[in-house]
Amino acid sequence: MRELKILIAFNYLNDFISLYQLNIKIKPKIAAKFCKMIVQVTVQYEKTQVTCGIDVSQPIATVIKSLCLEHFNIQEPAALYALRLQDTQELITEENLRRKVTEKERLKLVSSPIIEAAEICEKMGSNDDKTLKQTTFDLQKFIREVEFMDEFLRRGGLKSLMETINTTGGNTLAYALTSMQNLMEHDHGWDNLDSFFINKVIKILVRQTLVNICRPATAIIIKLVTADKNSTTSPIRCYGFDVLHDAMVLQPNFLATLVQRFASADYISYPLGKLLRSL
Secondary structure, three states, X not given: OHHHHHHHHOOOOOOOHHXXXXXXXXXXXXXXXXXXXXXXXXXXXXXXXXXXXXXXXXXXXXXXXXXXXXXXXXXXXXXXXXXXXXXXXXXXXOOOHHHHOOOOOEEEEEEOHHHHHHHHHHHXXXXXXXXXXXXXHHHHHHOOXXXXXXXXXXXXXXXXXXXXXXXXXXXXXXXXXXXXXHHOOOOOOOOOOOHHHHHHHHHHHHHOOOHHHHHHHHHHHHHHHHOOOOOOOOOOOOOOHHHHHHXXXXXXXXXXXXXXXXXXXXXXXXXXXXXXXXX
């Protein structure tokens, strides 16, 4: 009974650090029984939806495996699947499982980021404009996730993305540029952008007028200019003003266009001072 009261006092937590510090030993059977953290959720997979309890004290891989086998009769490896919040599509990971999956949460069982990256990379090579537009739209969201991005890069997705930026226009170009902008929020994966691509982004910035195209193009240029070898904040330091200078010379209206962009309310949040000091 003494052990049971102690566990109740600690609210059945799966973290025994406090107990360890008090030098209190808990029998394994009692710990297993009372340290589960079951929450009732709704999970959708394709057209099937179930309401069930999941133990958020378990590793995410164990949670997904249990859902696959016990509720959806999926015989494929659980590693091929992932959980996302149904409303926001946010990926559930080891780090955010307990924080994001709460009572009555609505979840979706979907393909894992590795599978999604493989599918996106394949579709990036499509000659169908509608398919490419939808693919780049989806990429904006997925590229924010490290798990997806690493597989995307491994499969040569960066080359396909740069090619899309070089050859498309309209919303597809806007989505592709935003995808590149979001990729550059990571601390790796964009340290080998060539001069041809940099020239293209500067040309887009000078010659395009649509805000949904110019905003991400401007963000990319800012990221490149401030990623110099003397930077104390950028994780990548192989660009800077010197790298962009030649491309800027080829576009004599670049600085005037840039200042004009920043004068607009659409760009009010951009760090103009930091950029101009780099120039």
